Amino acid sequence: MxxxxxxxxxxxxxxxxxxxxxxxxxxxxxxxxxxxxxxxxxxxxxxxxxxxxxxxxxxxxxxxxxxxxxxxxxxxxxxxxxxxxxxxxxxLYRPPFKPVTYLLWLGPLLFLGIGVGIWYLTLKKRRNLKETPVDEKQIAAAAQLLEEK
Amino acid sequence: MIPELGHFAIIIALLLAITQAVLPLVGAQRGNLTLMAVARPAAQGQFVFLIIAYACLVYSFLVNDFTVENVARNSFSQLPEVYRITASWGSHEGSLLVWVLMLAFWGAAVSVFSRHLPDDMVARVIGVMGLISIGFIAFLLLTSNPFDRMIPPPPDGRDMNPLLQDWGMIIHPPMLYMGYVGFAVAFSFAIAALISGRLDAAWARWSRPWTTVAWAFLTLGIVLGSWWAYRELGWGGWWFWDPTENASFMPWLAGTALIHSLAVSEKRGAFKAWTVLLALTTFSLSLLGTFLVRSGVLSSVHAFATDPARGAFILGFLAVVIGGSLILYAWRAPKMVTGGAFNWFSREAMLLANNVVLLAAMGAVLLGTLYPLLMDALGMGKISVGPPYFNAVFVPLMAPALFLLGVGPLTRWKGESLPDMVTRLKWALAVAVVTGFALPFTLEGFNPWATLGFFLAIWITLSVLIGFRERLKHGARLSSLPRTFWGMQLAHFGLAWGIAGMTLVANYEQEKDVRMNVGDHTTLAGYTFTFKGTTEHDGPNYRAARGTVEVSRDGKLLNTLHPEKRIYNASGMPMTEAAVDYSFTSDIYVALGEPLDDEAKTWAVRVYHKPFINWMWYGATLMILGGFLAASDRRYRIAVKKLEAPAGAVARGA
Amino acid sequence: MKRWIPLVLFAVLVGFFAKGLFLNPREVPSPFIGKPAPTFTLPVVGAAERTFSPEEMKGKVWLLNVWAPWCVSCRQEHEVLMSLVRERELAIVGLNWKDKKREAEQLLDQQGNPYVAVPDDLSGKTGIDYGVTGTPETYVIDKSGVIQMKHVGPITPEIWEKKFEPKLKELGA
Structure with a gap:
């Protein structure tokens, strides 16, 4: 209706x-x-x-x-x-893909690649790191500093 | 007299900045408490004198003192009062004064809200901020004095740029600068920590709320700028990848990364060197943006009038500040691996991944913005890098980060079981995938970009809900959840909401460009637009042809819109003032083109239907609120309370 | 060593910026340098029956000056061109670009005419064929009809001395 x-x-x-x-x-x-x-x-x-x-x-x-x-x-x-x-x-606002613009177009991929590489290496190092009790103490000390000051 | 007073106030502010920089830094190095104690009053004094200077500038604008060159160039006797105030930051000189005023504001804020910090830390932080102030105030005085006189004065001013005469522009620049400059605090904390060698979890906790507040202001500034462009530039776009926009977007991306890496440094004591470098980078990008916009090395719609002397000055200053801080970093950054071990799949690893992607995206924006300059400098010809490039590289870079955003906050520190996570998230993933594919079919058929957008928005939203549910299941009450948690969830949900709005408006907006005589109508997206002709309309400083367009649906009148075509009196510049009917589900946007006959009866009229565009602004508002909420968490104030600090301290940022 | 990387990257950037300060992002090189001048045939201002085409200039080194009566900076340039042709033998063709109000003839009568011919590009299409973005722009074309140089903006006596004279000498004008 x-x-x-x-x-x-x-x-x-x-x-x-x-x-x-x-x-x-x-x-x-x-x-x-x-x-x-x-x-x-x-x-x-x-x-x-x-x-x-x-x-x-x-x-x-x-x-x-x-x-x-x-x-x-x-x-x-x-x-x-x-x-x-x-x-x-x-x-052209979209630059053509040619030798002088290779870096422009592939750069972001390169950055990401470097980043992923750093990520991988950092994690590899971290995984093998022994848990350091000193560090926990440090954090506790810092927290105490914050509470007291 | 008043302009000279303003000029004089800037000089005093410079002297105070020198005091603020030199004495506390020397004092902190020598352990001299008297010298260190100079920091607070000097910072506050600098702020007061810059307020005086700024008030003098606003006064000169308000009384139309055209003997001041800055006023004569950027104001006009017929300009409405509110725009005379905002014209004070419409020019390079005025906006630079706002820049240093904001810097002084942050310095004063640190001096008030840092009573729980060690004296030498405060002295160093405020001292470093003083150093930055010296550079910028000197820049102001030597190359860009906003109070320069023009004798004899012109009979009238040249008027503010009509594009800026919009109320989206009233608070956009101050908010943007609050954000830009606010990262100076994180920068100064990082420098202070490097100098003192105390790069610990306490340092991360101290800089965190400051960074978050600056980030929230920068977000607000960027969103206001985008909203202004949408309303004022006349064709309904809201992001153009213009160098000026990129200049504010790069520190935002780096700042977003910084907020997340500060979380790791505070909670787990890890990534300290990295976090310090990010803090330096974020503010460096703010400085870089200032250089790009004010030196004329790039061509942009919004760039200020250019002058190589100014460019050279900022570049020199940039080299000293950023170069100096990076040398300090290379020399003093901790060389030991700090913090505990963690696994491939852990909160730490997720946050690091977030950093990697955000910085790659920032690098892409930087590369695209600077590439024309690099090629030109190497004599390899001129190219343009525009929106098609940025859209092509930015979206694919960010999409995986947004997917991880759905997982990261649910991941435990140190290590998490992947099968567990799959169990917790499988339903959310299924719902997001199915809806992501199904939604476009109910609209206009298969559309991969829309699917991606919907999937991410729903995925993040569901993850936020799961985050709440799991906390509540473990016995927490909503009211007892910490504000940092609320802030994070609010910001993440705001991002999802904004993505939904962006996806909808980018894929489903409609427009029509028609010629309309009086009484003609056209339909778009189910709405009927009827043109009722134009009338002459005199504004305060412009004359306009004001159109009347009735918008109806199913024969029911919904709204009457008045798009205008203005000619500004002083500059003769034509302006398209679009009329918009805002609503929760869509905007109806009408812009008047050119008259197509001599009697101005027939006009070119453009009508747009922009579905859910407001969701972008709502989402962004939630992100901003989330930032302020997180910064107001009580664990950042605990020590303040113990010292019975003034009530204002507790309310900061709330 | 790793910690110095950010500093090195930044130093490279600063180098580029320093160079960038002395460059003009708006000055775009012409893709026509070293290429034959696009041909055209246009009516000539003030001579209704005549037409002009670049072929007529074969064997001569000549300048194609794109100008318009509505262009303010062309007025200043006009005086410079007048004094140049008074002093020496110089073939300048003045492409009258988008003169919709038809003012060129009257203007040249009043202010003097430095041109050997004034082709009338009413639609602006010939200008576009030469990659013109605004007036005034000046092309130096050699004896075989190849474009050797392009200057954007008005010619001043200094620019003439620095940029045009050496080029013309090199081309044997």
């Missing part, structure tokens, strides 16, 4: 209003592709913004250019190649 009522109300409210608003983009499919790609691209004239988010004039021009190329049937790779030919890798 409630659904009938609400859909009736919805119908009423729709009929009162004017038109369904048109999408801003002429072609939503291309627009979705553009937005997805532009999030990985840098607005060149801004301090640090993506091409998708920027309102700078050059960013608008480049978006228009990318849109036109997509409409002309160019693939994402071709469009990105078009941009890097002109602006270099600087335009």
């Amino acid at each position: 409630r659904t009938i009522l609400s859909s009736l109300l919805l119908f009423l409210s729709l009929s009162v209003h004017a038109n369904e608003a048109a999408l801003n983009a002429e072609d939503p499919v291309i627009e979705a592709r553009l937005v997805k790609m532009a999030e990985d691209l840098r607005c060149l004239v801004c301090q640090n913004e993506s091409l998708a988010g920027s309102n700078a004039e050059l960013a608008q021009d480049l978006r228009r250019e990318v849109r036109a190329q997509m409409k002309a049937g160019k693939s994402d790779q071709e469009v990105i190649a078009y941009l890097t030919e002109r602006y270099g890798d600087f335009v």
Whole structure:
């Protein structure tokens, strides 16, 4: 009952209003592709913004250019190649994987590897450590110090 | 006159900082109690004079004294009063004054709440904080005096950056600096311990509450910044991996690691050298962040106006403070293995794993932030490292740490039986896995990222519940559980809650970009948005086109939103002021784009549906509360009570 | 020995930062250096029937100066360019970038015209083909049509002396 009522109300409210608003983009499919790609691209004239988010004039021009190329049937790779030919890798927020960026992309893995290595060595050492009664005493002494001071 | 008074107060504060640094440190070394006793009054005096200086600055802003260059550049006669106060920290100079004020605040706080510590420890801690103060106050006076005059004054000010005119920005910078600078206390404790050679469990216990409170403030500062970006930048994003954000996120990651490793050092006497190094690293990263944001070596949306002289000064100071502390570390850190033995599977091993992952993640953020600079410096060309990189490396690094978070707190010190743990956790694991896979299917179908997020959120939540249940089963009452336990559980649950919110909003948000004439409507996520046109609206220091958008669902009007497109009078800068309908389950976010016809009847309008985004802020709030709660645990105050310290001491951080 | 590692890492970082202070993160090198100048054919400002294309400059060392009437720093640069062409023989082509208000012709009439030709890039597409991010930018192109240098920002007499003169001499202009 409630659904009938609400859909009736919805119908009423729709009929009162004017038109369904048109999408801003002429072609939503291309627009979705553009937005997805532009999030990985840098607005060149801004301090640090993506091409998708920027309102700078050059960013608008480049978006228009990318849109036109997509409409002309160019693939994402071709469009990105078009941009890097002109602006270099600087335009890419996701740096390409090549010798000068090996450290960038593999660095985090390397850090984790070093960390796991340290973890392993520490634990190996600890496991073989004899439980030192001195240490328990030390802790007790420290606790006492805290209580008394 | 007032600005000169402020300037003079800073000079006196510098002299007091020198006194605070030199005399107590010398006294502690020689065992001279009289010299050591200078520490407390000097720290408090420095704080008082910086308050005076800061009050003078706020006064100059309030009365629109445009003969002060800082005021002329960052304020405006039409600027509302509350923003005139916040404009005082909107500029490089003003925010630096807040920085040193916060440092002095922490110094004064240590001087008040450290009556149970040995005199030489207090003298050294406060002395080291004085050393840091000297550097920053000198930086302020020599390169960035906030009271510089401008004669003749301009007829009016240039106005505060409109982006900062938002109430999310009112308390974001002070809270952020409280956190940043608060790690100076942990740093100073570490230095004091290294100098005196007394790197014991007592040292860990003393620095723990300070670190936790600083961490809580930093969390609050970061969250406020994220909330501000979400509301103010106009396209509903909340984290951009901008160098400025990374600058605050790196100390947070290191600080989080520090809190956990301090637990091991305090409870088990282990990892002392490591914990000291972490304390040094955390504050060093705060200093590094200050350098990155203020020197112009990186390009960022939020960076302050840049000046190589300033960059050189901070870099020099950085080299002295961090370099000096690392030399001290290399020289004095204990070379013996301390603390007891523990097994592969033990609380100690889990906490160490937490440290490993957090630091690897911090290293990844640092690497991504600095890589463009490194390549440029080596002449290997310019590249950009942006959100796609950080998302690609950060999430996979953190996921295993979050999984271990579900196990760690339930693990016993020294050693735990793995089969036992499996028995205790198998149901939780099963429920988390099944729900993690099932939930996305009930929404939009299979989505591995959503599954990962849901799994982790539910896993951590269940682990927190099991933690409570096991404590209660062993005869504890809820009210008798220590606050450190409550704080930890609250923070962990807050993290789970935040992860749930992040997962939901990142995977299920919807947006639509439409052109709307008066009366047009559009639907998104079951909501109908009807555009009622725009009206002219005059703000105090801007003119705006104010739109009216009615949001309804099933024909029932829910809310009327007023997104604005503003032009600020002084700068002519256009600003998009989004309108948001906040609720527990979702935000409805409407932003006005550009007018699309000459009469401004048709507008580009962007509408967003952001499900459960508020859960991120709620979760973060619990993490912050958890931090304060843990820091207020009575075992940190026990000695204070014995000395019948003032009531304020007991209430600290609660 | 292990304990010195953090210090060493930090020292390396400080070295990079010190270098970084003297670098400008906004100055981006052009990927076109050493590559042939992209070709185009555009109408010329003030001569409705004429068009310009880089091929016309083959055999000459020339400058492509990207400018616009709405660009404030181009005005200062304009004076520098005027005095340069007065003193010596110099082929500067002024790409008029995105002059939507059509002010270039009038401006050049009033302020003088240092250019041998002013191609009219109304849509801004030719600028994008050259990787222009803002005005003014200047390319030095050699006799075979290869881009040899790019300068971002207005040319001042000092920059001309330091950066352009040696390059032009090297290219045999």
